[in-house]
Each structure stands twice: as structure tokens, then as C-alpha cells.
Amino acid sequence: MAAQRGQRGGPGRKSAESAAPVGSGAPAASEVTTPMPAVDEQRARSIPEAAVARLAVYLRVLSAMAEQGATTVSSEELSSSAGVNSAKLRKDLSYIGSYGTRGVGYEVDVLVGQIERTLGLTHNHQVAVVGIGNLGHALANYGGFPGRGFPVAALFDVDEDLIGVPVGGLAVNHIDEIPLVCAQRGISIGVIATPPAAAQAVCDRLVAGGVESVLNFAPVVLQVPEHVEVRKVDLAVELQILSFHVARRADDDEETEPAANGQAKGVDRVVIGR
Amino acid sequence: MAAQRGQRGGPGRKSAESAAPVGSGAPAASEVTTPMPAVDEQRARSIPEAAVARLAVYLRVLSAMAEQGATTVSSEELSSSAGVNSAKLRKDLSYIGSYGTRGVGYEVDVLVGQIERTLGLTHNHQVAVVGIGNLGHALANYGGFPGRGFPVAALFDVDEDLIGVPVGGLAVNHIDEIPLVCAQRGISIGVIATPPAAAQAVCDRLVAGGVESVLNFAPVVLQVPEHVEVRKVDLAVELQILSFHVARRADDDEETEPAANGQAKGVDRVVIGR
DNA sequence: ACGATTTTGTGCATGTGTTCACAAGTGGAT
DNA sequence: ATCCACTTGTGAACACATGCACAAAATCGT
Known part of the structure; x- marks a missing residue:
């Protein structure tokens, strides 16, 4: 199986995409030996x-x-x-x-x-935002993050010109400091808003800093250890899904249309149903 | 049932949340009295x-x-x-x-x-971004949007100070012009990045302008006509889901505490070296 | 006190999505 | 020409999610 290139994917790593934290969870042990104690x-x-x-x-x-x-x-x-x-x-x-x-x-x-x-919202979850570009800036300024309970406690970027600059009342640190700072401030959720090329490296650093939950905005499939939870938000994917529905609708209309002469349209079989 | 307040929900409207364009499915015929003989x-x-x-x-x-x-x-x-x-x-x-x-x-x-x-990516889909705040600004500057094929062709906001100002090379229009401008420029996808309170009104205008696909960043359940497709991206929800997993993990640990002679289950603590 | 009324909680049927496992093609070696 | 190693495409089992329909509480009116 030609590895096509040093495809990352070390041992004990799982890839995460599409926010489907299926985890390894044992198939719900329904018949737990516990009689019926804690309701919690x-x-x-x-x-x-x-x-x-x-x-x-x-x-x-x-x-x-x-x-x-x-x-x-x-x-x-x-x-x-x-x-x-x-x-x-x-x-x-x-x-x-x-x-x-x-x-x-x-x-x-x-x-x-x-x-x-x-949902575990009874106590705060410190959030770190990595990548203070357009999006990162927006996220950092969200101020405490919607719904509260998720205070932004650290900001990181590679750009030397940004280091130390306060964004939304918090100074930006260099990404090399991620492990240290995250550990110090007890960051529990890392938000990746970097360019795709930097995402994996950033993620690795976050994990090294003890972060076990990541929200990834970069269009890449992150490789992480088993115990790390990854959710992904992908603008391009969302738009493409919408595009698909627009196209489907168009196909339907066309199909319903009476005319349709030669109809040499190359469309083979997008239409699965029968 | 008391509509709790002028809860929008006119005729032929469906509510959309959690990016689940269930659109298709069967629920479509909920109102229609066709219990037995499946029509189509x-x-x-x-x-x-x-x-x-x-x-x-x-x-x-x-x-x-x-x-x-x-x-x-x-x-x-x-x-x-x-x-x-x-x-x-x-x-x-x-x-x-x-x-x-x-x-x-x-x-x-x-x-x-x-x-x-x-996915219908063989031709472009004009995108309109409504709400030029932090997020909207970031989106507008994304430049052609990731993956290309989704040129941002219109920007809207309520703020008079922003009207006419070029953001990412495009002048901002007032939200009252949404219907007109969207129709003129053939916008097919509308992106809502406004505060929650304004989202529904904006969405209505987009629909009035002929937009049939909406990407909603505002934390609200939009009410739209049957034929409109809505995808939703909710920061708070994503973070809360992560929070849930963090909490679950904590519970598990606590639960497993008494017992387990250091013999952990899976591959924990994996060295990131690749 | 008791039945009418409301609304929850859930067993069951249905539907959708995921995974397995293998027959059926394909290219290359002999 | 035939075999072999490989990889796709898919039927069928399985797992999960959804929606229906109704019995089980609770309240209210008489």
C-alpha cells in the first residue's frame, strides 16, 4: 500500500473529522451490575x-x-x-x-x-484561541464566548508582530509557548483558527499542554491521541452542502420539465432512488 | 398551545436548527391527510x-x-x-x-x-454576507471563500456608518436593500452573521430576495419556508458538546477510581513524535 | 371523591446510517 | 492462457436515531 507520502498517523492516533466523537466507548453496558443506586x-x-x-x-x-x-x-x-x-x-x-x-x-x-x-457547565472551561487572523480575532473578541462559561484565557499566533499585543484584553503569546501556557492556565478547550498547514502542529502542541478538547476551524483532518475530543467547523464543507442542495433542486426542476429534447446531459446517475 | 409570544411560525414555515436539512424526509406531509396510501x-x-x-x-x-x-x-x-x-x-x-x-x-x-x-460546484454560487461585525468581517475577508467557487458578491449591515464602506473590496449595503440587491446579483447563498435578535428578520429578507440556501451563525432557530435550506453553525453548541465530553470523562475517572491497579485501558499518553 | 383533561415518559415500529464480508473485476506475473 | 494478488462495489447484518401511540401521573372542575 503505497503510503502516498509520509501520511501522518503515528501510533495510538485517531483521525478526527466531521465532529463525530464516536470515541471508543464500550457499547453501553446496559446490564450493569449496579442494582439501582445513584440517579446521577x-x-x-x-x-x-x-x-x-x-x-x-x-x-x-x-x-x-x-x-x-x-x-x-x-x-x-x-x-x-x-x-x-x-x-x-x-x-x-x-x-x-x-x-x-x-x-x-x-x-x-x-x-x-x-x-x-x-453538559458540565457548572464550572468554567478555560479556552485558548490559536491563530489570531481574521477569524481568530473575531473569536477572541466574542468576549467570554457566547453563553458564557467559556472564558478565553489565552491567545497564540506565530506572527512576531502580534506577540504581546492585547486582543480583546488579552496579550498574544507565541505558539511555541502553547504547552507551557496551557498547562499553567488550565486550558481545557483549544480553538484552532490557523491556516490549514499549521493546524496539525498547533494541535500537537495543545495536546502536549494537556488540552483534551479541540474545536477546529481549519480545513484539515487532525490526528490526535485516543483521549482527545475533536469537533470541527468547516466553512467550505457547509457551503458545499448547501451547493449540493441547490444543485439537487435544479435537477429536480429540470427533470420535471416537459421538454427536455436530446438530453445529452452527461449526468449519469446522481439519482439513486428509483 | 400558547405560542409563548409572537413566535414566528407562519403558514408553510418550518424551523431549522442543528444543520440537519431534514428537508427531504417524510415529515413533509405531516399536515396533509394522507395516512394510508403513500402517494409518492x-x-x-x-x-x-x-x-x-x-x-x-x-x-x-x-x-x-x-x-x-x-x-x-x-x-x-x-x-x-x-x-x-x-x-x-x-x-x-x-x-x-x-x-x-x-x-x-x-x-x-x-x-x-x-x-x-x-456537489454542484461546476459553477459559481454568489454569496451574500449579512452582519459585518467581527465575524462578518472575517467572512468577507476570507476572499472568495475557502475552496473557491463561492464568491462573496454582497455585504449588508444595519449600521449607517458602515454603508458604502468597502470591506474586502466590496461596498456594504443596508439590510433593507437585501431583497433588491440579492435578486439583482443572483445571490444563491446567504450567510447570516448578525446578532441573534436580527437574524430572523434578515433571513426573511434574504428569502424575499430569492435566496434558497442559508448558512446561519446566529444562535437562533430560523423559521423558513419549506423550500429553503438552512445550515447552522453554533459556536456555543460546539463548545458545550466539548464540555459535555470533558465532564463525562471526569465522571468516568471518578467512577473507576476505586479499583484498577494502574492498568489503564487504551493507549493513553501517546508520544506525539511522528 | 372522582372522573375529565392534560402532559409526561417510554415500548415499539420505522427509518437511516454504518460496518462487515465477500463475489466480481483488473492487472501483472508466470 | 492461467493464476495470483489486489481492490472495488454491494448485499446483508447491525447499530443508532426518530416518531408514534398510549399508559401512567398529576391537576382541575364538579
Whole structure:
């Protein structure tokens, strides 16, 4: 198998793309020998990945509702505001426990509290932003990051001219200092906003600094040790997906059109269905 | 159910969150009273949503390989570089046709061409960025947008001081002009980078201007007509998901604490040296 | 006190996506 | 010409996610 080039991928490394932290997680040991003790423990593990993402959304909607003075909310209300099916919402909430009252609904405060606890938002997570370019600058200035609880505690870049310059009230450090600074400041989440070529090296340094969660904006598949969690946000991919839907729509229209003479269009078989 | 407040949700509107353009699916006929006899079975078309996202990744990897002079590639090579299982890669590729040669692999050029065609990248998609704040500014300056094929052709903001000011070589227009300008310039993708409160109004204007694909960075669930596609990128949600995993890990450790004679499970602590 | 009404929580069926495993082509060696 | 090593393409098993439908609580009205 011609390695096509020193493809990175050392031992114990996994590649991460598309934010699918499938992890190695043992297939949910359903039959745990535990009789039925803690109502808390063992919860987290069994929550479907997809549900976790939605919980974050529910939390935002709930916070907004709380601000407007709502004290209770039904699954119907909450689900429609969150843009999901009410049954799905109830099932999602059931993963974190039963905090609703039949015939009444959910108490907003309680729900907010439980979701925050589940998502581990009860304490802050120091964030480091690497790559103070356009995007990095924007991120650093977000100020505490949306939703709070994620204070930006470190900034890094290679550009010597930026070192020491305060961005959003925080001085920029050189990327060589990543391991040291991250360890010192207890950074738990690293955000990579560098050019693709630098991403892997930066990621390695973050990991060396003890960071176990990375949010990657660079269009590269990062190679990381098993225990590191990577989520990815890829502008190009998002746009291309939208492009795909535009194209699909166009195809549909064309197809439905009555005319269509010779139709020598090279399109072979994008149309899978039958 | 009390609409909680003028919760937008007019007729023919759907809510969109979590970048799950479920658009297709069956829920479309929820209102229609067609319980028994499935009207159209023809709607089966389309490539799995998840596969589309991966195709975009394969495309990037392939482009990089092509630049390095590779002419053919095996599913094994490509999949490992893309961070996926090789079987999944082959299945994904099979959705767009059979362009591989057994015993040999895929011709890079051909594959690139076919994926581009499938994703509708054979022609440009004009992009409009609304909200020229930190993020919008960064997006506008991305210059043609990553991967090219997505030229930024219009910029909008409410701030009078910004109107007319050139950002990334393009003058900013007022958001009231969105419908007109979008129609004139044939914008096909709208990017919302405004504060949450303004997002829905902006989205409505984009739709009025004929935009059918929206990339939303604002933390809100947008309500859009059936035919509009929405993808969402939510910083806060991403961070919270990471937070969840950090918390889960912490719980696990705590849980495993009593026992385990130093014999950890997987490959922990891997030396980054490559 | 009790039934009508509301809304949660969940078992089950359905659907979608992932992985396995292998037959079927392909090129090169003999 | 035949065999062999290799790699694709895909049927089928499996795993996960979604949505339905309804019994189980809880409240309210009479």
C-alpha cells in the first residue's frame, strides 16, 4: 500500500473529522451490575451524541424563556421553539432524568439546571484561541464566548508582530509557548483558527499542554491521541452542502420539465432512488 | 398551545436548527391527510445527508493529493486520510456512481470531477454576507471563500456608518436593500452573521430576495419556508458538546477510581513524535 | 371523591446510517 | 492462457436515531 507520502498517523492516533466523537466507548453496558443506586452517575455515558447537541439548543431556548418570565413549559412549547418533534424532545430529556410533571410540564429553572449539569457547565472551561487572523480575532473578541462559561484565557499566533499585543484584553503569546501556557492556565478547550498547514502542529502542541478538547476551524483532518475530543467547523464543507442542495433542486426542476429534447446531459446517475 | 409570544411560525414555515436539512424526509406531509396510501414513492432520490458532508471532505483531500502529483488512489489511502472507514468511503462514492477500477483504485482527476459535479460546484454560487461585525468581517475577508467557487458578491449591515464602506473590496449595503440587491446579483447563498435578535428578520429578507440556501451563525432557530435550506453553525453548541465530553470523562475517572491497579485501558499518553 | 383533561415518559415500529464480508473485476506475473 | 494478488462495489447484518401511540401521573372542575 503505497503510503502516498509520509501520511501522518503515528501510533495510538485517531483521525478526527466531521465532529463525530464516536470515541471508543464500550457499547453501553446496559446490564450493569449496579442494582439501582445513584440517579446521577452513569447517566452521561448513555446519552446519544445527537441528543447532546440538541440539549444545548434546548438550554438556549429555555434561558430565553426564563428571561421572559416563564416558569414552566410543556414539551410541546419547548420543542416547537427548538425546532424539533415533541416526542424527540421528551426522549432527549428523559436521558438526563425525569424532571417533568405529568399533566403540567417542566419547570424551567430545574430543567436549565439539569441540562447545565449534564453538559458540565457548572464550572468554567478555560479556552485558548490559536491563530489570531481574521477569524481568530473575531473569536477572541466574542468576549467570554457566547453563553458564557467559556472564558478565553489565552491567545497564540506565530506572527512576531502580534506577540504581546492585547486582543480583546488579552496579550498574544507565541505558539511555541502553547504547552507551557496551557498547562499553567488550565486550558481545557483549544480553538484552532490557523491556516490549514499549521493546524496539525498547533494541535500537537495543545495536546502536549494537556488540552483534551479541540474545536477546529481549519480545513484539515487532525490526528490526535485516543483521549482527545475533536469537533470541527468547516466553512467550505457547509457551503458545499448547501451547493449540493441547490444543485439537487435544479435537477429536480429540470427533470420535471416537459421538454427536455436530446438530453445529452452527461449526468449519469446522481439519482439513486428509483 | 400558547405560542409563548409572537413566535414566528407562519403558514408553510418550518424551523431549522442543528444543520440537519431534514428537508427531504417524510415529515413533509405531516399536515396533509394522507395516512394510508403513500402517494409518492418516487421521492426516494438523493444521497444520504451524512454522505454529502463527507464527499466535501474527500474532495478536499483529493485536491491536495492531486496537487502532490498523485494520479490514482485506493479507498484505503483516501479513507485513512479523510479519517473514515474504507468501506464507508466506498459506499459514499458508490452513491455518485462507479468510477473506480477494481484491483487498482480511483483516478484522482475523475473522482474530483465527479464529486464536484455532484456537489454542484461546476459553477459559481454568489454569496451574500449579512452582519459585518467581527465575524462578518472575517467572512468577507476570507476572499472568495475557502475552496473557491463561492464568491462573496454582497455585504449588508444595519449600521449607517458602515454603508458604502468597502470591506474586502466590496461596498456594504443596508439590510433593507437585501431583497433588491440579492435578486439583482443572483445571490444563491446567504450567510447570516448578525446578532441573534436580527437574524430572523434578515433571513426573511434574504428569502424575499430569492435566496434558497442559508448558512446561519446566529444562535437562533430560523423559521423558513419549506423550500429553503438552512445550515447552522453554533459556536456555543460546539463548545458545550466539548464540555459535555470533558465532564463525562471526569465522571468516568471518578467512577473507576476505586479499583484498577494502574492498568489503564487504551493507549493513553501517546508520544506525539511522528 | 372522582372522573375529565392534560402532559409526561417510554415500548415499539420505522427509518437511516454504518460496518462487515465477500463475489466480481483488473492487472501483472508466470 | 492461467493464476495470483489486489481492490472495488454491494448485499446483508447491525447499530443508532426518530416518531408514534398510549399508559401512567398529576391537576382541575364538579
